[in-house]
Amino acid sequence: MPSDTTDEQLSLVASRLRSAASVVVLTGAGVSAESGLRTFRGATSADLPPDMRTLWAEFDPAKLATPEAFQADPAMVTKWYDWRRLGCLAAEPNPGHLALAAMEHALRRRGVDFTLLTQNVDRLHQRAGSSNVVELHGSIIQWRCTETGTTLTPPPEPMQRFPPPSPFAPGALLRPDVVWFGETLPELAIATAVDALQRCDLFMSIGTSAVVHPAAGFIEIAAAVGAFLAEINAEATPVSRRVDVSVRGSSANILPKIVQASQP
Ligand code: BV8
Numbered sequence: 001m002p003s004d005t006t007d008e009q010l011s012l013v014a015s016r017l018r019s020a021a022s023v024v025v026l027t028g029a030g031v032s033a034e035s036g037l038r039t040f041r042g043a044t045s046a047d048l049p050p051d052m053r054t055l056w057a058e059f060d061p062a063k064l065a066t067p068e069a070f071q072a073d074p075a076m077v078t079k080w081y082d083w084r085r086l087g088c089l090a091a092e093p094n095p096g097h098l099a100l101a102a103m104e105h106a107l108r109r110r111g112v113d114f115t116l117l118t119q120n121v122d123r124l125h126q127r128a129g130s131s132n133v134v135e136l137h138g139s140i141i142q143w144r145c146t147e148t149g150t151t152l153t154p155p156p157e158p159m160q161r162f163p164p165p166s167p168f169a170p171g172a173l174l175r176p177d178v179v180w181f182g183e184t185l186p187e188l189a190i191a192t193a194v195d196a197l198q199r200c201d202l203f204m205s206i207g208t209s210a211v212v213h214p215a216a217g218f219i220e221i222a223a224a225v226g227a228f229l230a231e232i233n234a235e236a237t238p239v240s241r242r243v244d245v246s247v248r249g250s251s252a253n254i255l256p257k258i259v260q261a262s263q264p
Pocket of ligand 1: 039040119121184206211234252
């Protein structure tokens with residue numbers, strides 16, 4: 001049953017952090033909102049200018065984030081991903097990212113297990129100093145050859161040609177190394193996630209609409225092993241009533257407070 005006040009909620013999460021032996025955090029696009037990166041879904045208004053609206057309010061995921069879309073129009077899809085890639089490179093980690101990195105290092109110093117599962121492709125967690133990051137949906141910073149699967153990190157400037165030719169095989173293209181709808185997640189990422197979830201005693205879902213599977217189902221693995229379940233999100237999601245505590249607000253504002261309150 002969620003508790004009543006934000007102060008109580010923050011103390012509850014902080015006290016669970018203090019006593020946890022194994023922590024799993026699942027993050028989504030909301031964590032990067034304060035870095036200026038648009039989320040895919042969530043609270044928005046159709047009255048907002050296009051550069052403030054969620055991505056899927058302006059663009060059709062079926063036409064951009066599927067293998068079929070890439071096959072139908074590789075130039076348009078790669079151009080869109082290159083635009084987003086440059087946005088991610090220009091963005092800076094925000095206090096929420098930094099707090100999660102501080103949380104990881106504080107917990108590790110005490111011998112506590114910590115795994116950060118992220119659906120984000122922006123690499124901001126790593127740039128903030130998080131080290132044990134599992135990229136469930138890949139990375140937009142890295143691209144890969146459609147023939148050989150070899151990856152490379154393009155330079156931080158717009159690509160020259162769309163679709164970009166692959167340097168690894170004649171006639172092949174480069175595509176973003178992300179997981180599109182209908183594609184399976186990297187095997188190692190899933191195995192690492194499930195392993196961590198099966199032994200966690202604290203699970204936190206942060207800045208995610210909790211609708212994209214399989215990540216949206218991870219909470220049930222943590223619940224099955226009796227973990228304490230917490231959510232931090234700007235608005236209610238399908239897991240808000242499932243968790244033990246649901247904190248409503250910005251992760252950039254709330255996470256530093258929780259980390260501060262969890263110091264021994
Ligand atoms: C797969 C690509 C096996 C990269 C993305 C079971 C049931 C139903 C459907 C399915 C199912 N299993 C599989 C599916 C299909 C599909 C799916 O889940 N569809 C959903 C939409 C119903 N899943 C898949 O296809 C997955 N693959 O399962 O493989 C398979 C394969 C073939 C056939 C059968 C099985 C692959 C999923 C990967 C999709 N990739 N994008 C890119 O372009 O970036 S999706 C996209 O959504 C992003 O990548 C993102 O990572 C992901 C999740 O979104 P969130 O991170 O949660 O972000 P969102 O914007 O939605 O929410 C932000 C939240 O933050 C909001 O609630 C907002 O209020 C809040 N917020 C805002 N600001 C703040 C904040 N919170 C805190 N602080 C703030 N400041």
